[in-house]
Amino acid sequence: MSRTYQVKDVARIAGVSVRALHHYDELGLLVPSSRTAAGYRLYTDDDLLRLQQIVIQRELGLPLEQIRRVLDDPKFDRRAALLRQREELQQRSDRAREMIRAIDRALQEDTVANPEDLFETEARERWGETEAYRVSRERTGKYTKADWAAISAEQATIYADLSRALAAGTPPDHADVRAIVERHRLAIDRWFYPCSPAMHVGLATLYESDPRFAANIDQHGAGLAAYLVAAIRAAAAA
Numbered sequence: 001m002s003r004t005y006q007v008k009d010v011a012r013i014a015g016v017s018v019r020a021l022h023h024y025d026e027l028g029l030l031v032p033s034s035r036t037a038a039g040y041r042l043y044t045d046d047d048l049l050r051l052q053q054i055v056i057q058r059e060l061g062l063p064l065e066q067i068r069r070v071l072d073d074p075k076f077d078r079r080a081a082l083l084r085q086r087e088e089l090q091q092r093s094d095r096a097r098e099m100i101r102a103i104d105r106a107l108q109e110d111t112v113a114n115p116e117d118l119f120e121t122e123a124r125e126r127w128g129e130t131e132a133y134r135v136s137r138e139r140t141g142k143y144t145k146a147d148w149a150a151i152s153a154e155q156a157t158i159y160a161d162l163s164r165a166l167a168a169g170t171p172p173d174h175a176d177v178r179a180i181v182e183r184h185r186l187a188i189d190r191w192f193y194p195c196s197p198a199m200h201v202g203l204a205t206l207y208e209s210d211p212r213f214a215a216n217i218d219q220h221g222a223g224l225a226a227y228l229v230a231a232i233r234a235a236a237a238a
Helices: 007-014 018-027 045-059 064-072 078-108 115-127 131-140 145-167 175-191 197-209 211-218 224-237
Strands: 004-006 041-044
Touching (some): 004 007, 007 045, 145 224, 175 224
16 A cells, blocks of 8 residues: 655655645646545655655756646656756756855955956856866866966966057057967967967957956956957957
């Protein structure tokens, strides 16, 4: 004989409220398999398995109506769903741990030793499967504070020279500006990952499309990000 559970027991086991269970019943999302003579809801082990899917899919951000349609689909494969959900939750867990490490570093340091640490999660999401990301993480994982200071100093010098060119009204396709842009590319190539002219153009697109990168560059001079983007593209075309 299969086990049955009253609504209060299901609420305790699943960590949901009785009110939520009543709501799921009203929506047809989780209808108890039976009721007592007095009308009290009784849930079975199969009901608990369905509730587990509801809880997981809610955690993944799915709306209740979509969850109901998924679970009512005759083709629904619970094991396959669990494997997919485990993978997605593992990825979220990894990203959360990375963000926590970034927060811990920010709490411990008054200055930024490694600017890439600020956006570790974003970087992994964008380039986590690429060779460039792997090489960058391998290289930077070995850098000392002195190395990061050298990188910051070189970057500041490049941006200062570029800012002076912008202030002087030098066109982004001028030979002098192209020389600065080449220093910018080679610094990335030397410190982080192989950066071909084509890769450099790809970075220019990122600087242009992501306001966080643009804001970071513009700290060295108003409008510098747009100027750098134009200069990178001009250098590549030349």
